[in-house]
Amino acid sequence: MLANNTSTQAIQPMPVPTSYSRVLARELDLQEKDLHTLLKGTGLQSDVLTECSEVSATTEQQMRILENALLLTQAPELGLRLGRRLLPATHGPLGYLILSCPDVLTSLQAFAQYLPTRLPFSTVTITQNDTQVECRLTLNIQASNSIQRLLQECFALMIQSIGEASLAQELVDARIELQHAKPDYHHLYHDYFHSPVEFSQTHNRVIIPLTTTQIANTSGNTDSYRVALELCQQLIDRLPSRDILTSHQVKRLLLSHPIGSVGAEQIAQELFITKRTLQRRLNREGTSYREIVETILADLASNYLGNPRLSIESIAFLLGYNDSAAFRKAFRRWYGISANEYRSTL
Template sequence: MLNSGPGAYFIPSSYSRIVARVLQLQERDLPKLLRDTGLPPEVLLAGDESRMSGRQQLQVMDNARTMGRAPDFGLRLGQQLQPSAHGPTGYLALASPDLRTALHSLRDFLPIRIPFAQLVLDEEGDWLSCRVNTLLDAGPAEQRMLMECFALVLQALVESFLSRRLTEARIDFEYPSPAYHAVYSEYLHSKFYFDQADTRVLLPLTLLDEPNPGGDADSYAAAREMCAALLEQVPVTDLTTTDRVRRFLLAQPVGSVGEEQVARSLFVSKRTLARRLAREGNNYRKIRDQLLAEMAARYLRDNRLSVEAVAALLGYHDSANFRRAFKRWHGMPPQSFRAAYNVGDS
């Protein structure tokens, strides 16, 4: 593993928010998770765009392991690192036409999201060897947690592509079998081995050309451009609860979260979230509908996307339901809206 100074790399605070959610913390518990980092609790709230140093991120992970009294915390955390947790990089990988391209996308763009990690891909016989170099000066327990997360990140990406469990890989760990080794099989779906020469995930080459039935480069590009533009319109300082809810919804695949998950992202109850939004003259349903209406209008101005594609991007499995919702939002069906803006046929 390559190493460098622990403070030389900066990581989005969203990863520490995932740590806090895994621990099921409440608002009052956040300072404990940030102990010895010098960071305010606000960095863990949804919508915050702070970046943490490598040392601060490692301290958060150490604090989490202690607070959770869980030596297997790296596995618990890694299980939550689905492709969507990596922002645009994860979406890009999932929109790739095949698994090989997805892995190359992760290799090329992951350092933008996690600058202390470098994915290395090498073909070895009938296998693709996937290794990660970590550029942090981590201790043995910290390094083990990082490698557990790495194995589960790769597993999640491949399984998202295959729409099934990945059972035919081989996962090597360079460290000795930990005391909690028996629980590894609850998280990893392929065979795994300890005390190996390196930590790596070996994938059969036969999987790499698997096509992605959900891959749509145009839809992906349009979605990411639009979400980035909307995010830029929301201030990143002095965020209201409404701002935080809006930013959180924009950062997730549309339709993948509900009010309960939004409340958890702010480490409060659903009732507390509703009360805070009401003080601002708002509520969750109103924010969500306004956001969907705005996204739908922006998508329809893009002549790369059919009405059916727009419906799918907004989480509508039935385009007829989307058409009814759009008419409620804008007073006209999507085809008429598109024609009025002269952006092409639906």
Template sequence: MQGSFCDNIVRSSTKDAMPDSLGNYLIPTSYSRIVARELGLQERELPRLLEGTGLPPHVLLAGDESRISGQQQLQVMTNARRISNDPAFGLRLGSQLTPRSHGPIGYLALSSPDLLTALKSLRDFLPIRIPFAQVDLHEQGQSMACDLTILLPAPTTQLRMLVECFALVIQSLVESFLGRELREASIHFEYDRPAYGDRYEKYIHSELHFAQPASRVVLPAHLLTEANPEGDANSYAAARDMCAALLEQVPVTALSMTDRVKRFLLAQPAGSVNEENVARSLYISRRTLARRLQAEGSSYRRIREDMMAEMAAVQLRQGQLSVESIAVLLGYHDSANFRRAFRRWYGCSPQSFRDGVKPE
């Protein structure tokens, strides 16, 4: 392995978090893809979302690793609000921003041993993905305040949308740990209650306060020691290192459809998506995806099988996890199914492979 997951984050953070020469912050296009999905856009409709940005439609395709400026991201959100004809689109978008939508930061947070560590992970590594926002944590007696600051100059409407999104990002992270809706927090917004204020209660589950000195989420202190419900910390650490190393192997430029599918699969928990999910992320039908992959001499099944086989081999060679743990890591609910798949890939059992026994 080429260093730990966190090492990879630290190495990339200086370049990725820096504003461009015009003072705009550079942001992954993955967030604009979430916008497009929430709008239900088809491939031919993508240019509407990018009007006024100067960006080509391919930046909205899964696997694209481009970064866009803060101003371009604001324009995308402005276009989305117009296309949706919904003043509460910021709330709709925020509800889609689960921890896993933030790529490596989300996995880092979800692998944390407790909620406080997860919030600190979000605070410390947010510049890697969303450099125009800042989260600060402040203890306040029997509570902790998560202050939200938007560093990017933005008109009132867009600023409100961004703050709505970030309040829901915090809520989603906390709810991932609790395994239930967050009801005991207090959510503060520094702007006045908007005309669509009654819509907030559909998306935000805690007490709401408008026209406050700062935008923040206030959490009871007892929640901060909430343990990670995902369990096996070693498996999650191994998954993070594995994904960080494998992502480096996929070309960043001139992506083929095969490369795009690989990048999408590598950015998800193993075994958590299917061919339909991949097609939807590319704004095409499953049939179109199959046709384009076939033109490249590939297929979804072949890509998935090759990646799973490589991941399994990496973990077995490292020797840190049991065969059963590797099966779970790769999304197999039955280790017997994993063993059968492994024999198909390598002609031997996982344990024989680990022991260096030649294929039968």
């Protein structure tokens, strides 16, 4: 029996962010004109997917969207495909939380606490004993077997991605237990999971050796990432509540990911348009993708320099520069003085 050392977040009566449906639409390779097919029967309009502000759907609407996706793709393995896309960064601030946690166990505990605020039909419990850590999923909804299976697959892949984000390597020593029966496409599991999977189990859970969960987060700079999360959220809050301009949508998306982790191609995909269309729309607004990125970097750099806890090297790292020399050169281009001179004026 596992010791009674748990981290559990009760279900909250809150809606589901449509950011997950945007991830799903990208997996289906839908374009702007096709988005309505994914939302059929929900009462939602396509702009809930094209606007990058935090719009929400009810649990019932989210389940209908998943059903629509299965009908559109006729791909029973969609849960595997979607789950592989649900990296920490897709959970909004959770991406920063994972980076700021000191080890794998703390990352998993943060996930357990945070996930129900994003997916309120789920509860994740983390339990540990002297040898292992158990991550258990409970789904608090009535859904078809195909949807239950899809969600179970997504859960297991999310746990795997969180562990691997901290370890910076594949999670190979876990054991994955899923309640659904072995599907016809079970041979595909080897392409997605790096640990053994068992079917028709009593619970949906991922069991990881305790020693693995105690390995330090390889990303380091944990305090710096907490500062980065707070500042990026402040900048997001300054944006209009409705992103009418494409430039505002791009800014929101860039600030919602760890800086430097996405490029123009991915931003265009998140807007369900081509990179060329993105460039054309930004040109009409008198700006460019590069100009937006430079503005964000300059704004973040200025704010970071006001924090005495952050060294120039840490700031360069947070802004995605490989070395502080490149950052110093960019800062002088933005402000006409060195970063140290700028800091001395604050």
